[in-house]
Amino acid sequence: MSMNEEKTEFRPLIVAFCCNWCSYAGADLAGSSRLSYPADVKIIRVPCSGRVNPMFILRAFERGADGVIICGCHPGDCHYSTGNYYARRRMTLLFSMLDYMGVENGRTRVEWCSAAEGVKFSNTMNEFCEKVKSLGKSVRLGDIRCKD
Amino acid sequence: MQRIGVFVCHCGTNIAATVDVKKVVELVRFEPGVVFADDYMYMCSEAGQEKIIAAIKEHDLTGLVICSCSPRMHEKTFRACAEKAGLNPYMVEVANIREQCSWIHKDREEATEKAVILARAAIAKVNLNTPLQEGESPVTKRALIIGGGIAGIQTALDIADAGYEVDIVEREPSIGGRMSQFDKTFPTLDCASCILTPKMVEVNQHPNITLYTYSEVEGVSGYVGNFDVKIRKKARSVDMSACTGCGECQAKCPLGKMGKIPSEFDRGLRTRPAIYMPFAQAVPAVPVIDRENCTYFKTGKCGVCAKICPSKAVNYEQEDEIVTVKYGAIVVATGFDIINLDKFGEYAYNESPDVITSIELERLMNASGPTGGHLERMSDHKQPKDIVFIQCVGSRCDDEKGKPYCSKVCCMYTAKHAMLIKDHWPDTNITVFYIDVRTPGKNFDEFYRRAVEQYHVNYVKGQVGKVIPQPDGSLLVQGVDLLDNKQIMKKTDMVVLAAAVEPNKGVRKIATMLTASIDNNDFLTEAHAKLRPVESPTAGIFLSGMAQGPKDIPETVSQAGAAAVKVVGLLAKDKLKTNPCTAKCDPMFCNGCSTCANVCPYGAITYEDQQVRGPGVNETRRVAVVNNALCQGCGACTSACPSGAMDLQGFSNRQITTEVDSICR
Amino acid sequence: MQGLIDRLTALLSDGTVARVIGWKKGDMAYNPEPHMFETAESLKDFVYDGFCGANLSKMMIEASKLEGKTAVCLKPCDTYSFNQLIREHRVVRENAYIIGVGCRGKLDIEKIKKGNKGITSISGTELDGSDDIKIETIYGDKNISYKDALLDRCHVCKGKDHMIFDEVWGESKDTADQERFAEVEKIEAMTPEEKFAFFRNELSKCIRCNACRNVCPACSCRKCIFDNTKFDAQQKANVVSFEERMFHIIRAFHVAGRCTDCGECSRVCPEGIPLHLFNRKFIKDIDKFYGEFQAGKDPEAQSPLTDFTFEDIEPGERG
């Protein structure tokens, strides 16, 4: 590779945990409405935002994710009636802690997105990608052994 | 090690146009566990499924990954396909490479790369999948209807006619609900009682229906097919079996003549005695004693009703009774009320007795109402010559004063009111202030046009800003005619407010007991807005009538029937399959701290002392046990558990972790 | 102190309790160790002085399983932990006879050792001792103020009331004279780079000895998340620093809403890492976001993480 060659654009790695009942369906709707968002976002289906164990988020950062977003049902609309309320508290505290340790707030996000909100889903992903991109590569929680 | 087959679908060009399907097949072929990979034009087609079945047999596959459309679309299809080939259906994972890949990305290389990553994640997950068995649970062949209005009545009748037992729980002393308060019904102007009363009687006499009036649901536990419901039968103070409904007690109650207790049924437009039936056609025709107002209960003196009752049915000693009944299905038909108008001071509702709500107008026009059907002003009992109707009072309102939705029924009932008044008293001058006239429905617009064309009701597009009571007893209405762009100041005799409807108070409490979801306006949420409109997302809970959203009587009755069919469909089954993706506790790690039970929305977690044996551990201790029939698989317990003892089958900690890993590889 | 020993001896002798959990004299003047005394004779080694910082509530987990009652000496701050353990069904209240011992703050030997080499004995650290403590070293004697030698945690003491007890022994003296969240606020004000540098520096000292986990009364799981193979969080060797970060975030998160801020983690850390800064950050956030909450104050109170309100703030918002 020549020294002058322009560095390829930084593409963030983003893990999205989506609730099966709302935002996963919202992502499907974004798809069937052909609303694009960057391929950097990879979705993991979970039964409820309350299923997202903080361990998963830390794991993602450890393995080199640059941003993690959790999407669940709007407060009051949880399929299991209360899961998202617990998720909200859990993530509020976890994100605050990550921020406290120097992992910028912009790398973590929770969004409430219903099955009908394909547009919101795609907008959220676009916004979040931009934000993470502007923060650059996440190195603070990464396991150096996991990357070459 | 699993033997995994990967099947990549082209979905015509839906996937293949942006994802290089062949390349995906080549790249995933060497993933750990994969022994077979192939692609096909339409995986979900019969030929595609045959291909999968053949591959399972030929390569002795233990797990499948289908790269295709969303699992919400065809996961069921592919699971059934796997089952056909003798594979456990829960050994199938779907990688969503259509909705979440090919349809949203344009760059072929990028989309292909993402498809491979999604496939890898699914493969990694399947490697950790374990066969899961759907359990079976029996079905109690009895349904509960909460609410005895027209919605509940119709649902109950339809279920009962299908041969199943139904109980109705009604908070008020009589069934009938809002509809029993109405005078006539649009668009055909039948008399409400004439069409409702026969149904109420039918409910009362139906061998399959049991009525719990003056009762409330106190607690619900259990799950679809097996609910345990606690019902509080409030003390009526009248023995239901002895009472003949002669009405002597009501007539003799000293409080009846004092006129101090406003009648709820007549919306406070007249008073009632302390022992009362809400209305003459009440079902059951048994009065109740309102203990808060009754002199006997307040002072211990009086006792007139007990003395004069010819059948000795009055019983002051009666106590609330709590019964627990098993049900297979529950229908919520809690109905509606209108909003409180305290925040709309501009309409002077609390200042002038001649500013009334539409429901009050129904009572005033009803032959059995406080005025015997003669329309008169409550202030001076004169017949109003000029009436102003104001639409959208609190409906379509953005702030906390009102409701953001359209109440749906007001446009039609206002046209009805206007026409009925004009019919009886043709010289009455009627003005309707409206924002939009909304009349979607069979014969609805024709109905409204009749009010304008035949009855010459004056419809003004615009709103009223203020109603000012005048010293001479009239009302000054300040409004606007937007089409004329003129402000209107007009004197009138009566103002009728089309107050917004809202779900009955207490429905949130009921929804919480049922773990049925409810929206910001306290309307119950349906499982799918279009395809499952009468079911709650919570299995075994069904919706009927206004509790689900604003609707008129014909719509309510059709929804009631639809809910009944769904209930019957459930009760007709002898066994139900249960979701095998439930939580599971590893006693080795569980320390019995109760954190999981605190977050479980279904009460599915209990604790017991268990002998725990393992490396370095041999003791008896308190550990969590999950009731698989109650657990719905939300996983709240798994992320609350401090030691990671709780895990969710089908979405296990290791499965999700490995998905994260393969995405971040 | 003799009064306390007499009382404990009486309890043992009359059969009220079968054993006593307390502190036993160490080999130095400043290292008493938690101990379970089974006989009245053994109580001659019982000690309660300024170095008895150890929180004994956790020992009741095992003691709860033994026959008969156990007398346990709990300082005011330890009673919070005990309440929390009751809430989590880890100890049996009926099996404990709680002696709420008074406290005038506990001493940090590192502070005393600073500038005082060759200590041979320390005196005046008892509950009823004087405002100064006397240090004898091989280089001569010295007096230092009790207050100056306090553990940092005692300067932000939650108060000297026992939350749960059967009887109280000894007078307490208030020691709180600093802002509890001042240190946390200092870090919050840093830039992300500075925050990261700060924690990297601190946590790089971690040797994964697990002392913090083992001493923590909230970390009472017989086998815990770090033993669990399902998250791959087990057996993290100290190869690179990231694991310490992970370990401590996970640990702090796991005790969030349950941590009583007893400060034992920081006290026992052999590397002197201010581990309480994690826990206290969670406590500060919980107080700010969900209203004041002190774990262990009320054993009936719902933990903030297993509770919610409809109007909770959204993640990312900062109150």
Place this chain on the structure above:
Amino acid sequence: MTKQEIEKKVELIKEISGCDPYKCMKCGKCSGSCPAFNEMDVKPHQFASYIVNGDIESLVSSKSLWKCLTCLACIERCPRSVQPGKLIDAARQLVERERGGDYLHAEDIPELLDDDVPQQLLVSAYRRYRR
């Protein structure tokens, strides 16, 4: 005015008023409440559409701009939180600012601000009583 200028003014009105004219459903409750209705050329229920359509020119040169009594009736009663009174007040602000007649000291403003009180009220009160 160029398109950009108009857009800027529309944004400014939205910012000053804190109201979203797009929420208006044209029910007319404002005009049905307005005591100065007959004095106005542009009626209260039309304010929102003038702003939505970018006809700021007509709005600021209308009689209504100065006829509004700031009685708050429309603000109180608007069911859609469009609050025409705040919109017209914002338009007045626009004119005031252009005239340079801003006697307020910037540092005093936070003290005086109250979301519910139209700024016009503050401005006029200040002008009247400052000496």
